[in-house]
Amino acid sequence: MKAESITTSAKIETAVLVAVSTRQQRPEQTEEYLDELEFLATTAGAITKAKFVQNLDHPDKRTYVGSGKLEEIEAYVTAYDIDMVIFDDDLSPSQVRNLENHFQCKILDRSLLILNIFSIRAQTAQAKVQVELAQYQYVLPRLTRMWTHLQKQKGGVGMRGPGETELETDRRIIKHRISLLKDKLSKIDKQSQTRRQNRDRMVRAALVGYTNVGKSTLMQAVAKADVFAENKLFATVDSTVRKVVIDRIPFLLTDTVGFIRKLPTTLIECFKSTLDEIREADVLIHVVDISHASFEEHIDVVKRTLAEIGVTDKPTVLVFNKIDLYEKQLRREAHERRMLEEMGQAPDYEEEPQEDLIERLKRTYHGKDAQTTVFISASKKKNMDEFKKEVLRKVRERHFEIFPNYEKEDWEWGGNFDLS
Template sequence: MKSDEVAERAVLVGAPPPDMSQETVDEHLEELARLAGTAGADVRGAVVQRLRRPNASTFIGKGKVERLAQALREHDATLAIFDEELTPAQGANLETALGVRALDRTELILDIFALRARTSEAKLQVELAQLQYLRTRLKRMWTHLSREGGGIGARGPGEQQIETDRRLIDRRLARLRRKLDHIARARVTQRRARSEQFTVALTGYTNAGKSSILRALSGSDVFVEDRLFATVDSATRVCDLEGPGPILLTDTVGFIRKLPHHLVASFRATMEELAESDLLLHVIDASSPSRDEQREAVEEVLAEAGVADRPVIEVFNKVDRLTHEEERALRERAAADGRPHVLTSIMEEGGLQPLREALQAAMRARLETVRVSLPAGDGARLAEAYREGEVLERAYEAGCVVIVARVPAGVAGRWRESGLVVERADAA
């Protein structure tokens, strides 16, 4: 945001269930405040009402609406942001009662995604999600559309203008889906070209440190910022693990609790990267008080997307922020869970070595260990063995180079098809 721009002033509204602990309520409001800050809002205050069930008209009770209106006036606020999703009727009624715009969590997240999208595909995906959300809220968001069509150039059989706009949105949605389908087909071709490479996807709660890990492992200039949804575009980099060959590591959009379902569906690219990867790294902020809740939120989205069956290593990141006692307790609990896991830190020297070793082991497990005799002049295949795998032994015999190497099955298959004698060998 430019310095001469005036930030919107916001009051947050939480409506937790009666049995939620105050600590959890505070954590949820803090997360909503961070989301609002990412969108560019200046959070001035918060109003909370514990609810067993939402009010059908205004979500919160009538008395709390009056208290919220008072808080908005006291803080000279221009925006009320609810931590729950509002129905179109609730949103319209609240805006009438409060005299300011009322946004729900979904609208806020969509706004952040629109702000942060950089690639053409991400922008198309965001627009698709926004239009899907907008379609059911035309009356609230464009009040003039509730009138019958009329006037010069708009006279007709009396059809409501809102229906005309709904059809326009449907046509735009269809065009967006066609464009995204075209991009998806191109991506399938790209994935075929890299089918022999070991592909790993980073997933996890927003701001858990996925982009930082990608930048540290790849040495690339991936954008990193301490904000929720700092990046919403997928980014793939080649990472040299100094052992069994390079991997392709992809950073995907982060998840969050109560992530809108249609937004999950719209970000098909992220879901495809997860589904097509050989391994998922579920990055978890080890220092977050909501660590377990965040892990469950990610697992729910992965299950919803149909990728919960992919091999996963849990990466407990930011362990440098833990005390020795907290780190020991985390190690004991993670070991008791029985899931593959590592503890990492970007800030400590050697803090990513456990992850490097876990990736090396995972990659070696999918490679075929072979012994092959290459003609002395066959530098291309020798280079391929070093590039795509890991050469364990190398010797010269009768004008040939005999190597024992771990290589992808596809590489070994091509060598066999070319007439080379390729034998299975014991791993060193």
Template sequence: MSHPHNSSDLISLVDNGPERSILARLILPDVVVDDDPLEELHGLATTAGTEVVDELTQRRGTPDHSTYLGKGKVEELRLMVERHEAHVIFFDNDLSPAQVRNLEKATHAKVIDRTELILDIFAAGARTHESRLAVELAQLEYSLPRLKRMWTHLSRQSMGVGMRGPGEKQLEVDRRLAQKRIHDLKVELEKVESRRERQVASRNEIPTISLVGYTNAGKSTLMNALTGAGVLAEDKLFATLETRTRRWHLPNWGHVLLSDTVGFIRDLPHSLVASFKSTLEETRQADLLMHVADASSPQVFEQITAVYQVLEELGIEEKDTLLVLNKIDSINGPRTLNRVLDRYPHAIPVSAKTHTGLTPLCEAVGAALAKEFLDVEIDVAHHDGKLLAYLSAKGKVESRDFHDSHVTVRVRMPAGAMGEVHRSAIRVVPTQLTIRGDGGTAEHDAVEDDTTQEPTGDQASAHSSEVA
């Protein structure tokens, strides 16, 4: 005889709450830690959707070969899992496959190391086709040496007839499937990267500024404050995984493009950096970087260093960069901010949330761009179509005046592109551009100079201050 109420009774026993997690970290002698060594891992665990119920740290000279932590701490972990009925243990370290297996066996809970947790967060947040490809590639490259029959759901037919030899182990088949998928993903991402490079390069007539920084430093909020873009800005790690580009009217300059990119983090997995190269193409091609740092974070120095390390990995560490100290509204007193300014005296303090300090920031961006771009008047021979095309491709042409023997072109050019101009032009002189309120340009007053050489240091300096 059936009892209708039994099913509802069973449902009421199901725990519908978030997974309960325990945080663990081994601190080695050469690692400098702050007052709360698990603060960042706590943010990652919360972003992953779990409820943190306990924490454990251990200082030790070297990791244990089999369990990473010492035996006493492993037993302590097991008791924590039992007491809180925890589902998962997050380690703020990278573990070997054998260490993960031994810890899971000893604690009877799922064990996830730092890299796998970051990859999981990226996978959950990936929305575009490009970011999904990048995350899948990074996950596969991480998982390949850790295969535990996780690819048996893939069709054997995708490998073609005859690929499975007699007596071949299932693990070898799984590994072959994973390697083929990695190859396919790399080919697809190379196509995406080539497309993105062409797309970004085609916009070179407008200066591009890229926001970079530690995750949750407030890049998206700053972008909204500067452009009114209305992009997603959440108080969590890795809220942005795709590049968003918006037009920004920069006072006393005109229109520029502002790009918001994926946030960086300490010990960002190398596979992720490599996979997201196409997504970070905006940063690689930008004329100027705005490095946004959370001035209210106790780890602000470590976070700034971590960002520079990732930029170095991407090969763009030498690009002109403005350091922006955000979230000054969250600082209790001037001492905390002065501590950062003492080390980075040229940094610009702002609050994207309250719009404090945005005017000095705009002035600094204009001054920085003025170093990279020159407003010039160039006389070009009628028959020199190559130079005319070069000016259109590399600069922003404001006007053309046709004369009997030549064309006078007024253009804003990247300073680095002037070499070709000086080799071919009849005459080159700097000009002063007056920016209208709508972002266009008004009258140009040429600073008469019969030489075809670049402006002197004094002229360039004066020009920079006029534009800024």
């Protein structure tokens, strides 16, 4: 008799995504948010099978969507044996409870999904503690039937009283764990602060930006560092610091966690020490994916998040990355226009004069918000010399404040400009 093969690989879970489109939100925005939510689900290891959009003035207080849409989603979940339903906004504890009772499957909102991804990506002890603390703080007010591991206990000394429910026991366990994690994180924060103080005599530059814009790839290119980079959201959770020397000027370059729309507040609070790398940086390098259709909104999200953590007035280099992908998009659009012209369906538009892409982008964005602006492709190493030169300008100003006698008279823009 032939032995049956046994597989130990985990089952890939399936999901449906749900969003509410309000009057304040354009339909295209809703679709884009759902696309980003799908990318988050993929990063977490789930396969998206369907997307549902409900048009409402505001999300329903009981079930997020209306009763008709709820039945439509339930029918699909039942018919295709879907493992989870993911909602694009944060759900209240009562909404979670009502939806769990209705669907009888996993219910996740955007924040919980992001927390799950962070838990997968965290590598250092500090990041793991930060993520675990954020998860417990998220779960505590939403406890329903999440934990069913406790059996009935009898009353007595050292045991729960006869009037105490399993849910109350769970809350007590979680509160105790939160207290322990906060103490542990406080000790780690003090150690991190000591390490940063030991680096005070060196200029610090921090890479910031929306998630998946190429910060880690840029870190690899500039610092020649073995930094993990992947085309997934939140590929980097732990901050990485490397020493860089450009034209005899040394400085520290930090790769930080990416920002995203609706970033959970608990994560911002728990990642305080990681975000301190940004707060205490002398220069910010704001990386933007110019090939993304909503890159200007991404810029606004990053600026708002920086304002939330009290970072608003630091010298900044605005780096538009992935110009190679942007050029491909422009060529594709030009090809589509030519096809329409041949079919006699070309829309009316003014032909722009032929001009180098980077020069045209400089004309558009240079000087915006008084920031230094450069255009690069980190993966293709395109225009990296200009990037290094502009970063060095910012770093050099701060460097000579710390070391006013550091060979200032010998420093020039010259042919020896290079990364050592």
